[in-house]
Every structure is written in C-alpha cells, then in structure tokens.
Amino acid sequence: MRLLLASVLLAATALPSFAADGKLVLYTSQPNTDAQQTVDAFKAANPGVEVEWVRDGTPKILAKLRAEIEAGQPQPDLLLIADVVTMEGLEQEGRLMAYPEAKVEGIDPALIDKDKTYFSTKLITTGIVYNTNAPMKPTSWADLTKPEAKGQVVMPSPLTSGAAMIHTVTLTNNLSEGWDFYSALAENGAQASGGNGDVLKAVSGGDKLYGMIVDFMPMREKAKGAPVEFVFPSEGVSAVTEPVAILSTAKNPDAAKAFVDFVLSEEGQKLAVSQGYIPVREDAGLPAGYPERSTIKVLNYDAAEALKNDMANKEKFTDVMAQ
Amino acid sequence: MRPRPGAVLGRVWGDWTPVILVLLLIGILSILPMARLLLTALAPGGALDLSGFFERLTSSSTQRATWHTLDTAFLGAVVAMAIGGPFAVAIAMTDLPGRKPLGFLILLPLMIAPQVTALSWLHLFGPSSTLLGMFGLAPPPGTPNPVLGRNGIILLYGVQHAPIVFVTLRAGLSRIPGDLVEAARASGSTQLRTLLTIVLPLMRPYLIAAAALAFVSGVGNFGIPALLGMPVNYLTLPTLIYQRMSSFGPGVLPQMASLSVLIAALALTGVALQGLAMRDGGARYAGGKPAFFELGSWRIGLAAFAWAVIAAILVLPTLALLTTAFVPAFGVPLTLETATLGNFAEVLTRQASTIRAFRNSILLSGSAAMLLALGVVPVALVLQRFSRRRQRLLQGAIDLPYAVPGIVLAIACILLFLRPLPVIGSLYATAAIILVAYLMRFFTLAMKPVTTAVNQIPADLTEAAASAGAGPLRRLVTIVVPMVAPAAFAGALLVFMSAFNELTVSALLWSSGNETLGVVLFSLEEAGLGTQAAAIAVASIAVVVAMLAVLDRFSAKLPGGVLPWR
Numbered sequence: 001m002r003l004l005l006a007s008v009l010l011a012a013t014a015l016p017s018f019a020a021d022g023k024l025v026l027y028t029s030q031p032n033t034d035a036q037q038t039v040d041a042f043k044a045a046n047p048g049v050e051v052e053w054v055r056d057g058t059p060k061i062l063a064k065l066r067a068e069i070e071a072g073q074p075q076p077d078l079l080l081i082a083d084v085v086t087m088e089g090l091e092q093e094g095r096l097m098a099y100p101e102a103k104v105e106g107i108d109p110a111l112i113d114k115d116k117t118y119f120s121t122k123l124i125t126t127g128i129v130y131n132t133n134a135p136m137k138p139t140s141w142a143d144l145t146k147p148e149a150k151g152q153v154v155m156p157s158p159l160t161s162g163a164a165m166i167h168t169v170t171l172t173n174n175l176s177e178g179w180d181f182y183s184a185l186a187e188n189g190a191q192a193s194g195g196n197g198d199v200l201k202a203v204s205g206g207d208k209l210y211g212m213i214v215d216f217m218p219m220r221e222k223a224k225g226a227p228v229e230f231v232f233p234s235e236g237v238s239a240v241t242e243p244v245a246i247l248s249t250a251k252n253p254d255a256a257k258a259f260v261d262f263v264l265s266e267e268g269q270k271l272a273v274s275q276g277y278i279p280v281r282e283d284a285g286l287p288a289g290y291p292e293r294s295t296i297k298v299l300n301y302d303a304a305e306a307l308k309n310d311m312a313n314k315e316k317f318t319d320v321m322a323q
Numbered sequence: 324m325r326p327r328p329g330a331v332l333g334r335v336w337g338d339w340t341p342v343i344l345v346l347l348l349i350g351i352l353s354i355l356p357m358a359r360l361l362l363t364a365l366a367p368g369g370a371l372d373l374s375g376f377f378e379r380l381t382s383s384s385t386q387r388a389t390w391h392t393l394d395t396a397f398l399g400a401v402v403a404m405a406i407g408g409p410f411a412v413a414i415a416m417t418d419l420p421g422r423k424p425l426g427f428l429i430l431l432p433l434m435i436a437p438q439v440t441a442l443s444w445l446h447l448f449g450p451s452s453t454l455l456g457m458f459g460l461a462p463p464p465g466t467p468n469p470v471l472g473r474n475g476i477i478l479l480y481g482v483q484h485a486p487i488v489f490v491t492l493r494a495g496l497s498r499i500p501g502d503l504v505e506a507a508r509a510s511g512s513t514q515l516r517t518l519l520t521i522v523l524p525l526m527r528p529y530l531i532a533a534a535a536l537a538f539v540s541g542v543g544n545f546g547i548p549a550l551l552g553m554p555v556n557y558l559t560l561p562t563l564i565y566q567r568m569s570s571f572g573p574g575v576l577p578q579m580a581s582l583s584v585l586i587a588a589l590a591l592t593g594v595a596l597q598g599l600a601m602r603d604g605g606a607r608y609a610g611g612k613p614a615f616f617e618l619g620s621w622r623i624g625l626a627a628f629a630w631a632v633i634a635a636i637l638v639l640p641t642l643a644l645l646t647t648a649f650v651p652a653f654g655v656p657l658t659l660e661t662a663t664l665g666n667f668a669e670v671l672t673r674q675a676s677t678i679r680a681f682r683n684s685i686l687l688s689g690s691a692a693m694l695l696a697l698g699v700v701p702v703a704l705v706l707q708r709f710s711r712r713r714q715r716l717l718q719g720a721i722d723l724p725y726a727v728p729g730i731v732l733a734i735a736c737i738l739l740f741l742r743p744l745p746v747i748g749s750l751y752a753t754a755a756i757i758l759v760a761y762l763m764r765f766f767t768l769a770m771k772p773v774t775t776a777v778n779q780i781p782a783d784l785t786e787a788a789a790s791a792g793a794g795p796l797r798r799l800v801t802i803v804v805p806m807v808a809p810a811a812f813a814g815a816l817l818v819f820m821s822a823f824n825e826l827t828v829s830a831l832l833w834s835s836g837n838e839t840l841g842v843v844l845f846s847l848e849e850a851g852l853g854t855q856a857a858a859i860a861v862a863s864i865a866v867v868v869a870m871l872a873v874l875d876r877f878s879a880k881l882p883g884g885v886l887p888w889r
Contacts, residue, residue: 025835031850036674053676054835055846056569063572068834070573071741071751075835133464152465159570160849193556197851202554204654205451205853206464207471217851224652225661227464 020255021048027065027076029058029162030242031197031217034275038080041271042262049255057195058082058162069095077250078259080121082162083240085306087118090245097246097253103261106281111241120241121263123278125296126167128231129199129218134209140234141175144185144210151189154202155212158317161195163214163240165310168317170238170301182320192321204228214240216276219289223276230289236297241280345705346717348698352763353720356735357727360587363580363738379581388563389585395476395548395559396541402481403537404530406632407488412518413629414489415496417616420626426493428633433486434867436824437546438844439860440483443640444470445550446647446857453646453657454639475551476559480544482636484537491536495529496522501612514616522614531600539593542586543728545827546841550848560586561730561827568734568831576738583731594726641864648857666858670847677843677859684840687754688822691761695769696815700807703770703777721770724763729827736760736832752834760828765821769814776810777803809880816874820867 028035032055039051056064058081068074081087090096096117104112104119111120128138136148144153158165168182175181191208199211200218204226215237218230244263246256262268269284276287286293306313365376379385407429413419414426432440446452449468455461469475499522507517523530548559558566564582567575618625647653649662670677706714724732736759740750750756780803788798826841833842840863847856 027835032674032676032847032852032855033669036676039675052836054838055676055850057849060569063569064834066572066574067737067741068752071749072743073749073752075752131464151467159566191555193554195849195851197849198554200851201451201653201853204652205449205468206466206654207449207451207468209465221652221654224655226652226654228654 020046020252020258022252022255023050023052024078024252024255024259025076026051026053026078026080026259027061028053028055028080029061029082030055030080035080037275038263038268038271041268042259045262045267046255046258049258051259057160058086059159059165062086074247074249076247077252077256078244078246080242080244080263082124082242083166084113084118084120084243085166085303085310086162087113087243087245088303088307089310091115091117095248097248097250097256099246099257099260102257103264106266106283107264108280108282111280113243118243118245119260119264120243120280121268122242122272122280123239123298124163124242125215125232125237125239125278125298126163126212127215127237128233129203129211129213129228130231131203131206131209132227132229133206136210137229138210138231138233141171141181142235143233144190144212145181145188147188149188149190149210152209153185153188153190153211154199154208155185155190155192156196156199157192157194157321158314160193163196163238164212165313166240166301166306167212167238169306169309169313170299173301174299175235179316179320182317186321190321192317200228215278215290216287219287220276223289232291232296236299238301239298242277341701341705342708345702348702349717349720352766353723356732356739356763357587357723359738360580360583360731360735363577364584367577367580375577376581376584379578380585384558384563385560385582385585388558388560391473391552391557392542392559392561392586392589395473395480396538396544398477399480399484399541400534400537402477403484403488404534406481406485406636407533407537408492408530410485410629410632411489411492411496412522413625415493416499416522416614417618418622419618419629420622421630425629425633428637429489430486431637432483434820434824434871435864436826436841436867437479437483437544438550438826438841439546439644439824439863440640441479441547441550442844442848442853442856442860443644444475444479446853447640447643451654452643453650454643456656457646471551472555472557473552476548476557479547479551480537480541483544483547484540485636487536487540488533491533492526492529495526497613499525499614501614504614504616518616528600532597535593535597535600539590539597539726542590542593543730543827545728545730545830549826549830549845560589561728564730564734565830573737573741576734579734580738583734587727587731590727590731594722644857644860644864647854648861650854653851653853666854667862670843670855670858671862676838677847677855679836680838680840680843681862683754683837684823687757687761687839688819690758691765691822692769692815692819694762695766695818696811699766699769699773699814700777700804700811703773703807704803706774707777718767718770718774721767725765725767729764729825730831732760732764733828733831736763736828752837754837757829757832757837757839760832761818761822761825764825764828765818768817768821769811772810772814772817773807776807780806809877812877813874816870816877820870823866823870824863 030038035053035055039053043049043051061081065074065076098115098117100116102116102119130138136143138144143149156164158168171181172178196214196217199213200221202208203211204221215230218228222228244260246253246260250256266281266284269279269281272279273284273287278286278290366372367375410429414422445468447454448470450462450464450466452461470478503521504517507521543561545561545565548562549565552558553562553566560582564579568579646657648666650657651661651663651665655661706717709717736756737751740756743749750759784802785798788802793801826845829839829842830845833839840859844856844859847859
C-alpha cells in the first residue's frame, strides 16, 4: 500500500508541472490582427495550449465580463486590455489573481503593479493623426481647435475605448483649459464616436482630416501606404500600458501564467515591436518611425482619481461632446 | 364532419397531450420572452413602478433617438414605396421586357444582410471609395461620406425595404380584375387615368399594408443605423440600446427593458395597422383575368430605366464592396500592383475568430432551421384543430418575437437567461442562448409555408387511406409528411438564410467562441479593419446567392406563394 502511494506521488511529481496545456480564453482590446499574431506566437512557444480570444474596446469587454460575472460564469482566464485604471478597479473587487513569480526582469519597476496582479506590456501613446492631403500640419492639441480644423476632427469615445478614457482624463488634468479644451473642440465641430479604429478609418479614408489616435495604428498604416501621418503634439501625449492580468476565476491558471510570461519575454516584446508598439522592455528596441523614447513627453494623470471619477468623467464627456 | 388531417395526431397520442404540448411550446418560445421584458420594464423591483418607467423614457437621449427612429423609418418607407411601387406595377401588370429577371433582382436587397448593404454603400461614396478612386471620381479628402447619418439611413431603408413593398403590392395588383380596367378603357379613359382612378383606389389596403411593413422594418433595423449612424453619433432606438448595453453592462438592464418596450410598441403599432388594412382586402371582387396595361412605345425606355435603377441599388454597391475587399489598406488606390487577396486569406484562413464565425453561423442557423422544420409540422397539424379565431390568435403569438425588433428579443433573452435557472443553469455566454433566440425569432418563418401546405391537403386523401385500413401513424407518415415536406424544406431554407444574415440578435448575445458572422463583420469594421470586413461581406453574399440558387431549383415542388419571386 505504502509502495503504491509512493509510486503515485512520484508519478505526480514527475509530471512536468510547468508545461502549460489545455484551453485558454483571452479577452483583449488589441486589434484583431494583432491579437491573432500574439496568440499565434504564444501557441508556437506553447504548443499544448489552445487559445480562444475575443476582441472589443476595453469598456465593452468589461461590460461583457460584468454580465458574465452576473450569470455566474466569467469566461476569460486572461485580460489584455488598454489601461491600468480598469485593472485597478478589478483588483479592488478581488477579481484578479496575483502572480508574484512573473518574469519581470528587464522591465521598469515603475510599470509594474506592486501586488503583481497586472503587468504592463507596452507603451501606447495617444497623439494626433492627419491625412497627408490636409492643408494644415497640426503640431499641438491646440491646433485642433483652430478654424482650419473646423468639422474635420474625429476622436474615439471613452464609451468604447479605454485609451480614450485615459486620454480625456490626462488632457483635462494637464492642459490649462481643462474641460474647456473639449468644449472648444465640440464648438469646432469635432466628432467623438467609436474606437481608435473608427478614427483611423475616417482619417485615412479622408472622411475627416485630423484625429486623436493611439500611435501604432497610423504608424503601421503609413508603412502600408495609407495617406496618414502621426504627430506627437508639443504639449505632450497621454499613455496607456496595455496591461495583462489573470482572473481569480481562471479555469487554466497555469496556461494563463505562461501567457503572461510570454508577452513580457524578450520574444513577446519583439513581437510587439514588429507590430509597431513601443515595448516595455527597453532591450527589445523601437519600431521604425518612432523618435527616441526620451524625446516623447508623456503627461501624468492620477490613476486613483480616474478610477473614482470614471462614471462621472464618462458622463461629463458625453455631456460636453453632446453625444 | 370530415376528419382533418391533424386529427391523426390525436389518435396517436390521445386528444389533449399534443394540444397542451403545442400551447406550452408557443408559450415558451413566443409569450414568455415578451412577458419577462414587460415585467422588468414596468416593475423592475417586483412592484409596479410606472413613474420610473416613464422617467426612463423621457431622458433627452431617448427622446432624440425616438425622433430619429420615427423620422428615418417614416421617410425610409416613403423611399421604399417610391422604388417598390413602380416595380410592382411594371412587373405585375405590364408587358415590360425582362419582367422575370427584374422581379427577381428587385428582391435581392431583402436577402442581403443590412450590415452588408450598409458597408457596400459606405464604400460606394465618400473620399475613400476604392471604386470611385479608380475612375478619379472620388471626392477630395475632407468631404464627409454622404451616406453617413440621417440621409444615408433613409436611403438605405428605402433600398432594403423596397422588396417588401414590391411583394405586398404585387400580391394586390395580381388580384385586380381585368374587367374593371377594360371597362374604363372602353369608356375612353387613358391608361394613366385608369391606373390612378381605378387601380389606385382598389389598392388602398395593400398600399397601407406595404407602407406599414416598410415602416416597421425601419423601426427595428439595426445593421444600417449601426454602420451609418453610430460613427457620427446619429442614434436610433435599437442602436442606442446596443450602445448603452455594450458599454455599461447589465447594470442598465432595467433602462434597456423600458426602451425595448418602447420600440416594441412602435413596431407592433405598425403591424396592427397592416393587419387592419389587410383584414378584408381582396375578398370583395371577383377574380378573372388580371388587369393588364400595354406600354407601347414606352417599353424600351422604361425597361432601360428599370435596369438603371437595379444597377444603381444593386450592382454599384456590390462592385464597391468587391474593390474594397481587394485593397491592402483603406485609402490605398486599387491598381494591378496593389490588388491583393490578403484580406480573404486573413479572414478565411488565418483569423481563428472569423473562421469560427463561419462555422458558428452555419451551425446555429442550420440547427435552428432543422429543429424548426421538424417541429412545425406537428404544430401546424395540431393548430388545425382550433377554431379559426383561436388559430389567428396563436399565429399572432408566434409572430410576436419576429414582429418586434431583434434587439428587443436579445434584451428579453438576456433577462430570461442571465441569472442561472434551475436545471439548465445560466445560458448566457453559451451558444445555446443564441440558438434559443433564433428558434423564438424564426418560428413564424418556418410555420407559414407549412401551415399553407397543411391546409391544402385534401381531406379525401386521408379518408381514402383510412377506409383502406391505414392507421393514424401510417397516414401521417405516408400522406401528410410527404405532402408538407417541400414546404417544411422551404421554411428551413428561409430560416437558415435569415439567421445566417442576422446581426441584431447575436450582437448582444455572442460570447467567446460563439461569434456569428454578423458579429465579426461588425467587430472588424469597428476595429478599423474595413477591408477585412468587406472580404467577409463578399463571402457572405456568395453564401446567400448559393442558397437562393438551391431554393430556386427546388421551386417546382413548392406550394404557390412560398417563394416571393415565383
């Protein structure tokens, strides 16, 4: 009997506990093509794992998750969404699983949550995109309120995009005009709707000439030949860090941990660079078309404050932009 | 009294069991979701709260969306009448050359998903139009796309719902007795005058019904305002519900239930109007040779005009969609060097979610079609045993989930199945919730052809079989089933096509692994990958055209009136 028990124990420990397998469900706000590439690269490194992913804007992914939580069956193991504020909220509700052993060496500690529940994977700034046929070359946020841009500005809505929420909070905190900047935009006929993808479509298609947008989209489309140009405005840019986190209800935590390690690894970070993102690991380099990291002026914002006022900010935004 | 074919079931299962089962089925699929919705809208906390209900309906965004809905649906119906009306007259009662193909082509917009129609028109106009760009006709950058917003929505409601007007009016026109027209002509009235003073007044019930149906379809449409209105913040009630629900989650369910009741009421008012107009339309005059007009020297000119209209509403948008599907990125001109199959490769072979969506849509629509085709035969047989009045009432209940906008049914399903239920648990975030919603919504589509077929089975046949000694089950299998099988098959194909094209229901019900084709198209478009969305749209049009070809092949075996273009 004792022999049997011992052999069972031995067999159990002999199983390679680190090799992740099974099914993994990922909810992400990455554009579809990027999500598929990230998943493909992860699967190549972890052949045993099947990944099923869902993409939508961060607020919408969250709304879906909340409905599933209410139904008693949260589906995802993992979240890879735009901003840390949303993650902070989930952490406070106890929805995230800590992963203290995550392989974070080489990453700026300032970018890592102290409880190790979520991990920044990139730096995504929001600046200005313009159609290269446009008469004006904007260089600052203030340019978007000029008469030349009347009726030609488009921006993502915080109801759809997590990056747009952070962007709104950052600009209203940092620009001396505060919310008046958005009132001026609204008066100038600026339109806020949909996500960053809609902005890209409108500006590269020429429906609008100027837009607020995350950096990698126009950088990438420009490389493909689309008539767009990205600008880091002189006042500075807002930034999100696209954190990844494991849910406390994850059905496959081992595979989820492997995914977290993968996106933070050198290989995962190089993939992000090839997709046109600024990586969190400085040793992974920079994608073509970006200026040196030190020359990008990132504006600060108060995450705790942003979390507390999330709903009020959304309402204020829809109010000002007359949505 | 002659035994009706349905009576055979009674003898197999006893008299009451089938009746109770059928009533239960109709109760669960048709009445339960609507009742649940009303309950949450009117009494969210369990107690009746009418002031809360009205308060939720008077917010400024709701009022604006209500006005947008009424405005676009009404003017859209006007446009649909302007397109569908002349086509109905030309095809039902004139010697216009090429009537048959024209009659088929004018129906196509109805078979194509609204979101696909909207996408193709988006690519037809605007500075980014690949098609216009090829001819140097694209407007300069900075010009807003003219189909975005109110005018585009009205135009596309008109195009999308012109077939409904066409089918309804053609049915009426074919019943107008030729004698009346001949009498008028013999007394010296011109053809145009005869049309206006004899035909038009007789057509009044059909005109009202056609306009009401087009209006109702506009009220409930989601694909068109989602693609043309949401990007410029022009929200109708269905898109307002979608936007709030998808951005705020289950916390706003009571508000959404109230809004749902509001659009359901708008839609059902239209349906009631249509029912009222048609109540005794057509029964008053004798048949005979249908009325007919000769176009004379106008024939060729009018035919050319009709083909030009078809080209404008069907061919050009499809070309625009095709050209967009072949460029690598939005705004890149299409030339021999830039043309690529990359978008098709991406959505058909590379992206797991789009491949899955094709599979899911085929599986979900296929299962719904099969379950309904098998299920409606016994239901139709049992319904025959009810009195006329009760049959109409039950048919009305079955129509309900189809008559209300799809988004309303989606909200009702979330309310029903979000919280875990005993035995089945929560259906939310499973494929089952979409399947159940499809069964509810398309029940009536499968039911109509089968009911027609069952009513046409002559009682003599079953009587003869009975006197020859065939038992009830044998009569069911050897007489009834073979006679209704073609109708059940046609119903199944109609269900399949509708479910395969739909976005409205699954937009709120999909979950990871259970995406439908409509959902991925919408999501790609929202993610800025318009060229890939175009590739999906092209692929889905190909599937629909293939289905139509199968259905048409099969048409000789079907009872009349099942296929709208026959």
